[in-house]
Amino acid sequence: MTDYIGYDALTQAAMRGVVREALKRALANGGLPGEHHFYITFRTKAPGVKVADYLMERFPEDMTIVVQHQFWDLEVNEGHFEIILKFSGVPQHLFVPYAAITRFVDPSVNFGLTFETAAKDDAVIAPAAAFQPAAPEPAPAAGTVVNLDAFRRK
Numbered sequence: 001m002t003d004y005i006g007y008d009a010l011t012q013a014a015m016r017g018v019v020r021e022a023l024k025r026a027l028a029n030g031g032l033p034g035e036h037h038f039y040i041t042f043r044t045k046a047p048g049v050k051v052a053d054y055l056m057e058r059f060p061e062d063m064t065i066v067v068q069h070q071f072w073d074l075e076v077n078e079g080h081f082e083i084i085l086k087f088s089g090v091p092q093h094l095f096v097p098y099a100a101i102t103r104f105v106d107p108s109v110n111f112g113l114t115f116e117t118a119a120k121d122d123a124v125i126a127p128a129a130a131f132q133p134a135a136p137e138p139a140p141a142a143g144t145v146v147n148l149d150a151f152r153r154k
Contacts, residue, residue, distance in 0.1 A: 002109075004088070011122065011150065013015065013114060015113050016098040016099070016101065016115070017100035018074060018104075019055060019098060019104045019112060019113065020042075020078075020099060022038065022104075022106070023038075023067075023074065023076045023081050024076045024121075026038075026074065026091065027074055027076055030089075031069075032067070032068065034108070035108040036068070036106055036108050037066065037067065037068035037069075037106065037107070037108060038065055038067040038068070038105065038106055039064055039065075039103070039104070039105040039106075039107070040065050040067065040096070040101060040103070040104055040105075041062055041063070041064040041065075041101065041102050041103035042063060042065075042096050042101045042102060043061065043062050043100045043102060044056055044059050044060065044061065044063050044098040045061070045063060045098070046097065046099065046100030047099075047100075048095070048097040048099070048100065049070070049095065049096060049097065049100050050062070050089055051092065051094050051095075052087075052092050052100070055087060055092060062102060065083075065085055065094065067085075070086060070150055071083050071084065072079055072084040072085075072091070073093075075138075079097055079098060080095060080097040080098060081098070082094065082095050082096070083096075088106065089149070090146070095123070101115055102115050103113070120151065131145060
């Protein structure tokens with residue numbers, strides 16, 4: 001059956017909106033409230049990504065950044081965010097389109113989103129405990145149903 005509405009694209013856009021809104025709340029509070037912190041993994045060669053050349057060489061495929069205590073000049077825009085983080089003590093400006101993000105995790109509340117960027121570019125929900133920057137997770141089979149009860153607080 002043909003999906004003329006494009007539910008996969010709508011779902012992915014909504015989930016990327018969650019990332020944008022979480023970053024906006026960090027801005028509104030002057031930093032992340034409580035124990036919240038984010039692991040954001042993005043494709044370094046995705047269109048629109050801007051990072052220093054030496055970081056691109058160090059992370060040729062993807063990069064995971066931690067947004068917690070030491071970050072500066074966070075700007076949250078409709079299609080991208082910008083942030084300054086230190087790498088080996090040197091501040092670096094990052095420009096990351098939301099479309100480049102492959103994973104967003106807030107382990108303080110066991111929340112995570114994984115955006116599969118293979119052929120179909122589907123998005124799936126993943127628990128923060130499943131986040132492992134070194135090992136990519138296989139994509140679920142088409143038509144997989146994710147039970148959200150496992151992620152709800154009891």
